[in-house]
Amino acid sequence: MKKNSIYLLLIFLAFAFQHLYANPSWEAVLGGTVLAPPQATSWGFVTISEGNFLNAFTEQGTVIWQKKLKSKPSQYYYINRDDFIYLVYDNKRKFALFNxxxxxxxxRTITDKICEKPFSGRDDRVFISTKNNISCYGINGIRKWKLATSSANTHFELLELNDGSLLRILENTGNGNTCAIRISPYGGIIEEIQFSETVTNCYSFYQGIILIYSNGDIKCWTVKDNTTICLWTLSKQDFNSTSTQKKLIIGKGSFCIVYKKPNMSSISLCCINSTTQKKIWEKDITDLHINGKETFFYINGEFIFSSQGYSISFNETDGTIAWKKFLKEPKNHNFFTISKSGYAIYTTSDWTILGYRLYQKISSNLDCSTIKKNSYPVFPFPTKKEYPSLKTISQAFSTGDYGEQELVYKWYLEKQKELVLKDLYTQTTSKNILLDTEFPLVIAKSGTSEYNAIIATMIAKSNNSSITQHALLAASILGYDKDGKILTAIENLFSTKKNYDTPKTIICGIDAIYSICRYMGRSEFNNQGKNILMKAIANGDKNIRQYTILTFEKILNLKM
Structure with missing residues (x-):
């Protein structure tokens, strides 16, 4: 009887222990091994895999689409805040933009090998790094500039400072200390910097950048009056750590230092207020160890730590445990991430992707390392500058490689924009018809999202059909309508019956709708675009109806 009781107890304990570990909520199978960590999107996540595939999944592991690539993708790919995908492939000498x-x-093809993932700037320009060069491309794929630099230390990625300038950490050192250059987003070297110690880790941050030094200190560097200065310092004594194995997780109002205390193998955490640099809370996690396999995330006001199947989350404000989870981790997994809606995503070497539900909250924010700004402050003009015209700017935007002259172009275009807006709001466009028709076609070629609002305003406010048509043509050239303002302006235009008395305006609007739907690649844009086209079918003449139907078919053929 006693033996049977012990046997039953062992069975019960084994069963209970087994159920401490969560099983996958879903599984999906690919046509090859995943080559890099999955990256979260607003709809789920994206992976790249053997067989030259780019794959998109929902949060529940359902395949949304798969795209066959012409050559093998590299591990470098980047998804911007609007879910556009920059992918490096073909032996790291090509990169492409996918909607x-x-x-x-x-x-685009480049001569040198790309050495890190692409990086989007504030106005959606993109920066491409090789060992000895940095290039900048517009959202239209035209190169704005290329800058030769000293060899980069490829252990560190390109960093963005608080003013939008870029910091590249160099391979060469000064007396053994880390050196860097600060570059404007317009392609000019602003500063050469030598730090006082060797940098071991670095992070972009809303105040600038945070550097961890080999002596254990942590410093924040910021740009003030176009000069990089040290804003504050945390010494290792401030959080009881002599460890140099430190990492940071950037939160919304704080950052969390991950480190090892002396004579301890487990992880210690210290949460610091970003504004005051005062300690908010401190924790030791005896279940997690720094072994190179740990991962850290900040999602929805929580710091999340995962290692070897164990995940635990702490509330940013007070350090209380939000949740913890033991996962039945696949033995042959190669990559791990956490999705925005709370799934732990594992990929394995046998082509499988597994999702484990960690928590129920839904977040739209994974990255708090930088403030999401849409424009740059004023940078100093280049030493050599040419007074432009709309014609010379248009030519430069079309051919590319205009570098810091873009600063002069922006200044000139801002002056012209003031005149255009004055004409629109005073309804005196006939006085400057040449400017008001040429201006939108020039700014559409800028390769940035900076001028989206003025194009939408011109469509909405102009009472001159020629200006309206040129603004619609500009929308077709641009395609990129990140806030949907241009498409909304077109919808309002198509809702007014008298506009159908000028068929050319409607045709230009139909072309703009197709261009925006194709570029943006999102269902909400497609649905809105189709609804607008239905207005054209209902209110337009025979030619407009035929042209609208053909455009419908073009949108359907995109298979989005």
Whole structure:
């Protein structure tokens, strides 16, 4: 009887222990091994895999789309805040932009190997790094500039400072200390910097950048009056750590230092207020160890730590445990991430992706390392500058490689924009018809999202059909309508019956709708675009109806 009781107890304990570990909520199978960590999107996540595939999944592991690539992708890919995908492939000498539906919008070839993932700037320009060069491309794929630099230390990625300038950490050192250069987003070297110690880790931050030094200190560097200065310092004594194995997780109002205390193998945490640099809370996690396999995340006001199947989350404000989870981790997994809606995503070497539900909250924010700004402050003009015209700016935007002259162009275009807006709001466009028709076509070629609002305003406010048509043509050239303002302006235009008395305006609007739907690649844009086209079918003449139907078919053929 006693033996049977012990046997039953062992069975019960084994069963209970087994159920301490969560099983996958879903599984999906790919046509090859995943080559890099999955990256979260607003709809789920994206992976790249053997067989030259780019794959998109929902949060529940359902395949949304798969795109076959012409050559093998590298591990470098980047998804911006609007779910556009920059992918490096073909032996790291090509990169391409894909919209959220996986439609390739353009691709470019470069001579040197790309050495890190692409990086989007504030106005959606993109920066491409090789060992000895940095290049900048517009959202239209035209190169704005290329800058030769000293060899980069490829252990560190390109960093963005608080003013939008870029910091590249160099391979060469000064007396053994880390050196860097600060570059404007317009391609000029602003500063050469030598730090006082060797940098071991670095992070972009809303105040600037945070550097961890080999002596254990942590410093924040910021740009003030166009000069990089040290804003504050945390010494290792401030949080009881002599460890140099430190990492940071950037939160919304704080950052969390991850480190090892003396004579301890487990992880210690210290949460610091970003504004005051005062300690908020401190924790030791005896279940997690720094072994190179740990991962850290900040999602929805929580710091999340995961290692070897164990995940635990702490509330940012007070350090209380939000939740913890033991996962039945696949033995042959190669990559791990956490999705925005709370799934732990594992990929394995046998082509499988597994999702484990960690928590129920839904977040739209994974990255708090930088403030999401849409424009740059004023940078100093280049030493050599040429007074432009709309014609010379248009030519430069079309051919590319205009570098810091873009600063002069922006200054000139801002002056012209003031005149255009004055004409629109005073309804005196006939006085400056040449400016008011040429201006939108120039700014559409800028390769940035900076001028979206003025194009939408011109469509909405102009009472001159020629200006309206040129603004619609500009929308077709641009395609990129990140806030949906241009498409909304077109919808209002198509809702007024008298506008159908000028068929050319409607035709220009139909072309703009197609261009925006194709570029943006999102269902909400497609649905709105189709609804607008239905207005054209209902209110337009025979020619407009035929042209609208053809455009419908073009949108359907995109298979988005």
């Amino acid at each position: 959220p539906s996986g439609v390739k919008l353009w691709e």
